[in-house]
Amino acid sequence: MCPTKRPFLAVLLGLCTWLEPGKGSLPLHMNSMIQVVEMLESHYLDGNLNLTVTELARGLGCCDSEFDQLLLGEAPAVPPDLPFLSQEQRSFFTRLMKHQVQASSAEQGVVLLPDGTTVAVSPLMAGIEAGLKGLREMPLPPVALEPLLARTEPPNQTYPEPPLTIDVLYAVTIAKDLGMAFLLAQANESQVPMGPNGCWDSVYEPQNFTLLGRPSHLTDAFVNGALDGVILGAHLAGQAAPAAPLGTLLRQYYSGGGLAGDDQARSNFRRKNFVQLTKAGELEEQVARSLLLLRALPQTAPLFSGVGNEELLAIASQAVQEFTEAYLECPAIIPRCMWEARPYKGTPTQLRLPLSFVYIHHTSSPSEPCRSFPECAAAMRAMQQFHQDDRGWDDIGYSFVVGSDGYMYQGRGWHWVGAHTRGYNSKGYGLSFIGDYMHTLPDTFALTLVRDNFLQCAVRGAKIRANYTVHGHRQMVHTECPGNALFQEIQSWHGFK
Incomplete structure (x- = not known):
């Protein structure tokens, strides 16, 4: 039976009853998303849907930028109607595919997880799509290399050899957005490059997620989704046998015993597992190569006006250093709002740091x-x-x-x-x-x-x-x-x- 009156047991281990169409919005919880994913997969297997879940996600706006389409392929057209989904379910799935941070500090395109953290769905789906397609190293288009080869710096300076390939899995999950976050922050000193975390209006029926500080395009939820996208994508790309259904994979990773029976190959340990997957210096290379490609693409080229090769490499270096310190070397801390802290009584006394x-x-x-x-x-x-x-x-x-x-x-x-x-x-x-x-x-x-x-x-x-x-x-x-x-x-x- 589903536990009642014991909210801490039901917070994230499963909303045991699902809202029926017309009885309100589905909670923005990973379990809700998995339910829709499983329904879509069943109709794909029955032949009622000619797109996989990740293809459908891309057609609905997930990872559909010029950069993503160049690396993952063109986003497919979505059928005008998915009759096996209720209007509520389709609306729910569609709004998760676009990650946005509003001026009000409301973050959209995110879901609450059983471990008490929050993930953005778009980088997660991008990593899974790359893994399912087995996309890893691919040649950088020549247009991206031309500015790097056309050096105008003094001949006594040394540079790394021009990168010839890009790792699609890292590029579409974290590298592109990490590089862009620091490029934009450099152009606008008031722009925060990374963070923050946020709070849900309810940990039982989550509908609205609001950031706890000045918003960036690379929020904690986006980073969580990107790290999970790399981990799950690498897992899928390394499998010799056909992949398990996506719904099963998500349940194993977010609510079960972990991937391949490893109880620490799950979201609680995403930071540690990402570090174990990523070779020293690899992330910085992928950020630099992603920036090179972005500089060559018509949609993003104007943002790189006046940004030379040395500056581009410096941005990549700074971005990875600060990202590593904040998200890979520091521990993840669950904020007070998530464990439902009572208000502080009286007036707190501020510490004198350090x-x-x-x-x-x-x-x-x-x-x-x-x-x-x-x-x-x-x-x-x-x-x-x-x-x-x-x-x-x-x-x-x-x-x-x-x-x-x-x-x-x-x-x-x-x-x-x-x-x-x-x-x-x-x-x-x-x-x-x-x-x-x-x-x-x-x-x-x-x-x-x-x-x-x-x-x-x-x-x-x-x-x-x-x-x-x-x-x-x-x-x-x-x-x-x-x-x-x-x-x-x-x-x-x-x-x-």
């Missing part, structure tokens, strides 16, 4: 690790309720909390004084692992998320000093926190004293 200390905790209660977004979100709400109602604090005490689902969760965050280490709250961040770690350790990936990603990210972002100190909670006050096993572990970390 801080010098990081204090490690475990929650003890909940004593078990949370391994899914609904479980972790419920644990966050329970802790906040306990801290506010029982202890009388203004908010959940921790700065950030570490789940065993592949994500960190925002508590008081980067800028506000917490209530985690009495006498030291204004001097450092309090990071707590969900679970009791007296005798066992958190999962390896959860430890890595803090030790290798969070701490380095905080240094680069000037949130903590380069010579930061890591302490266990028990070093500051009389407590067994963060547990014997975890305390022994952090003694091997850089900065521990």
Whole structure:
């Protein structure tokens, strides 16, 4: 039976009943999209539809730019009517194919995932289409190489050999848009090149997604969709046997046990898996080659007026460096709005950054690790309720909390004084692992998320000093926190004293 009155169990593991046509809009959730995909696939197999799902998506406006059509092929014409879809279903599928960020900071063409994150559908579909077609390395058109070969710089300068090929999978998912984001930001100093994340109006019946800061064309949701597009596209391109139905593939990746039975080959671990797929320097090459091609195409050529070869390569280098730091080396953090945080009581006190200390905790209660977004979100709400109602604090005490689902969760965050280490709250961040770690350790990936990603990210972002100190909670006050096993572990970390 479908769970009711237990929203954290139903948030993203499945809306167990679907809205019937005429009873309201389908929720903008990946499960809704998978339902439509499966219906389309069934009619394709029955011969009632002569387009695959990805071909139909492209015909409806997904990845149909001049650049995309050159690499993926011409977008097909869509039948004027799809009688097996209700008007609501067709409208739902159509509006997902075009990614847009409005001046109001509303982001369209995105869906909520079972892991609590949000993806843009268009780069996801582009990667899947490239993978299904087996499109990887293809020659760059000569027109894209001519400006690179026509060098006017002094002869004593050296340059890389002209790129002769472009990797279609990277180009249509992340490389083109990453390069363009930084090209446009360079031309307009007020333009933000990347980010931010956003909030849904409801995590149960999502309809509207609003960004949390100044919008860019390369939002967190777009990046998530692009990373997933690369991962799924590479998976499909590497298969010798015919691919599983797209609906099955999406369920495995977003709601199931992962691709090919690997429980970490799923969206929760997209950043780590993208890094493992991408060779050092490969992404920068693909961004540079995508910019070369964009400069040669009539629709985008005017944007490159006055942009020479050296400047183009510099844009690619800067774009990949900042992207890598923000999205591949930093951990993904679930914002407060997604775990349904209560409002802060009173007026928060701002931290004076950068801080010098990081204090490690475990929650003890909940004593078990949370391994899914609904479980972790419920644990966050329970802790906040306990801290506010029982202890009388203004908010959940921790700065950030570490789940065993592949994500960190925002508590008081980067800028506000917490209530985690009495006498030291204004001097450092309090990071707590969900679970009791007296005798066992958190999962390896959860430890890595803090030790290798969070701490380095905080240094680069000037949130903590380069010579930061890591302490266990028990070093500051009389407590067994963060547990014997975890305390022994952090003694091997850089900065521990």
